[in-house]
Amino acid sequence: xxxxxxxxxxxxxxxxxxxxxFGIFFMMMLFKGVFASLAxxxxxxxxxxxxxxxxxxxxxxxxxxxxxxxxxxRYTMVIGxxxxxxxxxxxxxxxxxxxxxxxxxxxxxxxxxxxxxxxxMGLVLTGLLGAxxxxxxxxxxAAQAYLVNDIYLKYVNPHASTRKTISMNYLAGxxxxxxxxxxxxxxxxVNTVLQWIVSGLYGGYVAxxxxxxxxxxxxxxGFFWGMLAGIIPAIALAVLKSFDLLHGLDLYYWPVLFLLxxxxxxxxxxxxxxxxxxxxxxxYKTVRPWGFWKPVHQKVIQKDPAFTGxxxxxxxxxxxxxxxxxxxxxxxxxxxxxxxxxxxLLITVALLLIICLILKKTWWNKLNEY
Numbered sequence: 001x002x003x004x005x006x007x008x009x010x011x012x013x014x015x016x017x018x019x020x021x022f023g024i025f026f027m028m029m030l031f032k033g034v035f036a037s038l039a040x041x042x043x044x045x046x047x048x049x050x051x052x053x054x055x056x057x058x059x060x061x062x063x064x065x066x067x068x069x070x071x072x073x074r075y076t077m078v079i080g081x082x083x084x085x086x087x088x089x090x091x092x093x094x095x096x097x098x099x100x101x102x103x104x105x106x107x108x109x110x111x112x113x114x115x116x117x118x119x120x121m122g123l124v125l126t127g128l129l130g131a132x133x134x135x136x137x138x139x140x141x142a143a144q145a146y147l148v149n150d151i152y153l154k155y156v157n158p159h160a161s162t163r164k165t166i167s168m169n170y171l172a173g174x175x176x177x178x179x180x181x182x183x184x185x186x187x188x189x190v191n192t193v194l195q196w197i198v199s200g201l202y203g204g205y206v207a208x209x210x211x212x213x214x215x216x217x218x219x220x221x222g223f224f225w226g227m228l229a230g231i232i233p234a235i236a237l238a239v240l241k242s243f244d245l246l247h248g249l250d251l252y253y254w255p256v257l258f259l260l261x262x263x264x265x266x267x268x269x270x271x272x273x274x275x276x277x278x279x280x281x282x283x284y285k286t287v288r289p290w291g292f293w294k295p296v297h298q299k300v301i302q303k304d305p306a307f308t309g310x311x312x313x314x315x316x317x318x319x320x321x322x323x324x325x326x327x328x329x330x331x332x333x334x335x336x337x338x339x340x341x342x343x344x345l346l347i348t349v350a351l352l353l354i355i356c357l358i359l360k361k362t363w364w365n366k367l368n369e370y
Contacts, residue, residue, distance in 0.1 A: 013018075032254055034200055039209035048138055057367040067327050076334035077124070083113045105190050117149060140173055188242075195250045200237045204230030208265045214291025215269075216280060222269030229264025233257055234262040236360030290316075312366075319363045328353040 041047040049066075053059040085092065085107050095110040096102045112121055148168050155158060160168070187193045208226030228230040234257055241247040246253075274280070277299065284296045288310040300307050329352040336345035 032202060032206075035206050035210055035258065038214065039206045040213055044273075046138075048141065058365075060367055067330060071330040072328065072334050075331055076338065077127075078333045079338045081108060081111045084115050088115065102341060103189075140176060143176045144169050144172045147176075150195070186242075194242075196234070196238050196241075200234040200250045200257060201231070202230075203254040204234035204261055206230075207258055207261035209271075211262075211265050213287075213289050216284075216293045216296045217274055218265065218269050219272055219275045221272035222265045222267075225268025225271070226261050226265030229268075230257055230261025233260050315362060315366075319359060322355050322359055322362075326352060326359070329355070 041050045049062060050059045053062055092107070092110040092114050093102075095114075096106050108204060111112060112124060147322060148165060152168050152172075153165065153231070157164070205227055207230060208223045211226070237246065237250065237253055237257070241250075280296045281300055281303070284293055285300055285304075285307065290313055293309075299311055329348050333345070333352065335350050336348060
C-alpha cells in the first residue's frame with residue numbers, strides 16, 4: 001500500500017520539504033559557482049595553466065578547450081563504471097561491507113577490480129593516477145611558491161642566494177607533503193574532506209580572491225585579513241564536525257564563511273593605505289577588469305584620453321550564461337550515450353551545436369577585442 005494514501009498530509013509535507021531543501025541546496029551551489037568563477041583561476045594548477053599561455057586570447061582558448069576535452073572523457077568513464085556497479089551490484093556487495101555498513105567509497109575500486117579486463121584496468125588506473133599527480137604536483141608547486149616567495153624571501157631572508165632559495169623550496173615541499181600525509185591519517189573518508197574543500201575552504205577564500213579583480217580599493221592587507229577571516233572558521237568547521245558538534249552539509253555553512261571572509265577583506269582593506277597609484281593604473285590598463293574601478297579609470301583617462309575601458313560586460317555575461325549551459329551539455333552528453341537515451345541525446349547534441357555556433361560569433365571571433 002502506498003504510504004501517501006495512508007498519510008496524505010504527511011506525504012505531501014515530506015515532498016514539499018524535500019523540494020524546499022533541494023531548492024536551497026541548488027541555489028547555494030549556483031551562488032558558490034558564480035562567486036568562485038568571479039574569483040578567477042584557483043591559485044593552484046588552474047592559475048599555472050593560465051600563466052603558461054602567451055596572451056589573454058590564448059588563456060581564453062585554453063580554458064574553453066579544457067572543458068571540451070575533459071568533461072566528455074571524464075563522465076564517459078564515470079557513467080560507464082556507475083552503470084556496471086548498478087547492474088551487477090550483488091557481485092560487489094561483499095567487497096563493500098564494513099562493520100558500520102556499506103562503504104560507498106569502495107564502489108569504484110570494486111567495480112574496476114571486478115569487471116575490467118587486465119589491459120583496460122591498467123589504462124584506467126594510469127589515467128586516475130595521472131589525474132591525481134597533475135592535481136598534486138600543481139598544488140604542491142603553488143604551496144612551495146607561497147611559502148618561499150611570499151614568506152621566506154619577503155620576511156625571513158630577502159637576500160637569500162639562488163642555492164639557498166632552491167634548498168628552501170625542497171624543504172617547503174617536504175613539509176607540505178608530510179603535513180598532508182599526517183592530516184590524511186585523521187580523515188574519516190574522502191567524501192568528508194572533499195565536501196569541506198569545495199564548500200568550507202572555498203567559502204573561506206573566494207571573497208578575497210574575487211575582490212582582487214573587481215574593487216580598486218582592495219589591497220594586500222585586505223587579502224590577508226580576508227583569507228584569515230575565512231580560512232580559520234573553515235578549519236574550525238572541520239574540527240567541530242569531526243567532534244559531532246556541528247551537523248549538516250558543509251555547503252550549508254558556505255554563506256557564513258563567505259560573509260566572514262568578505263567582512264575581513266573590506267575591513268582589512270580600509271585598515272591600510274590603497275595600493276600605489278602606478279600599480280593600480282598599470283593593472284587596470286592591462287587587465288581592463290569589470291567592477292568598481294571608476295577612480296582608477298578616471299586617472300587612466302587623464303593620462304591616456306584614447307584609452308577605453310571594458311564595455312563588453314553584457315556580451316560577456318551572455319557568453320557566460322551560454323557557456324554554463326554548454327558545460328552542462330558536455331557533462332550529460334556521455335551519460336546519454338552510455339545509457340543510449342536517444343531522445344535526450346539528440347536534444348543535447350542539437351542544443352550544444354546551437355550554443356557553439358552562437359559562441360563562435362559572440363566569443364571566439366571577438367577574443368581580440370577583450
